[in-house]
Amino acid sequence: DVKVTQSSRYLVKRTGEKVFLECVQDMDHENMFWYRQDPGLGLRLIYFSYDVKMKEKGDIPEGYSVSREKKERFSLILESASTNQTSMYLCASSPRGQGVNEQFFGPGTRLTVL
């Protein structure tokens, strides 16, 4: 079974802090994704990585950056956390370019910025 793990289930940070969210997958998938999920807005893509050190902006990249130094690990960085970044953050992975690619999700990190 595909397993995607995220470093924290719940996180509370202060405004202005630098925040790191880590995601690890064990299925050797090329693609990894970071989403945020807010009530009424659904899942919105923040960043996408299709290979080590490769990244592509999603729909809402402002205020975020990412790092992918190893194939299995994809980090989301909030450079200076703000209250409007309070949300559920979801990481996902999928194979690359083999036709139809379902994504497999981690358990999510509920981030609260005070």
Next chain:
Amino acid sequence: EDQVTQSPEALRLQEGESSSLNCSYTVSGLRGLFWYRQDPGKGPEFLFTLYSAGEEKEKERLKATLTKKESFLHITAPKPEDSATYLCAVQAPNTDKLIFGTGTRLQVFP
């Protein structure tokens, strides 16, 4: 613009009362349509992939169908443990990214 719309936003059913959830999509050249289940406070769990119009997939009390414009998730004789949010997503050509709908929150009461 590629888009996914799910209806209804919320659905309350009595245990055993069958119903359907709708996912309408506009995308040129659909590569695949996905259904996920999400429990509160957890990540989405993959249920089905549908590839072409006319295809059907079943899992326990759930059956997913696909036409050229929409997909239905039929729930037969639901139980309280089927309560969750059900998400639909589509994959367009030349991309590995998915476009998600906002989901249908299903509550099944005993």
